[in-house]
Amino acid sequence: MPKAPKKPCYRCKRSLTQEKYCEKCKPKAKVQEKKRYSKDPKVKKWLNSARYKNERKQFLIENPYCCSEGCTKLSNILDHRIPHKGDYDLFWDKSNWDPKCKSCHDRKTASKDGGFGNPRR
Ligand SMILES: [Zn+2]
C-alpha cells in the first residue's frame, strides 16, 4: 500500500502526521475521544444496563487474567480492543472485548501506538 501523505495534526494543527493526530497529541486525543463517547447518553445507558454489568462480570470470570503480554495480574477492566465510539456492534461484540488490569489499561490509553497487541512499526 502506498504511504498516505502527511497532513497537519487534527488537534494541534502543527505537526505533520500520516494519521489523524501527531504522536504528541494522540494519547490526549484518545482520552478526549473516550470521554466524549462515555458521555454519549446512548453509551451511558449501555454501560449502566444490567445486561452489560452481567456480561462484563461473566466475561471477567471467564477471563480472570489481564490479556497483556507478560502481565500476570487479575483483570478487572473490560477493554474494547477496537474503540467502539458509540457503535452498537463493536460495543457488544465479545470478540472485541479484552480483559485488562487497571495498570495495563491505563498504559494502553496513554501509549503512543494504542498498544493493541499488534504494534505498528
Ligand atoms: Zn498534534
Ligand SMILES: [Zn+2]
Ligand atoms: Zn495487565
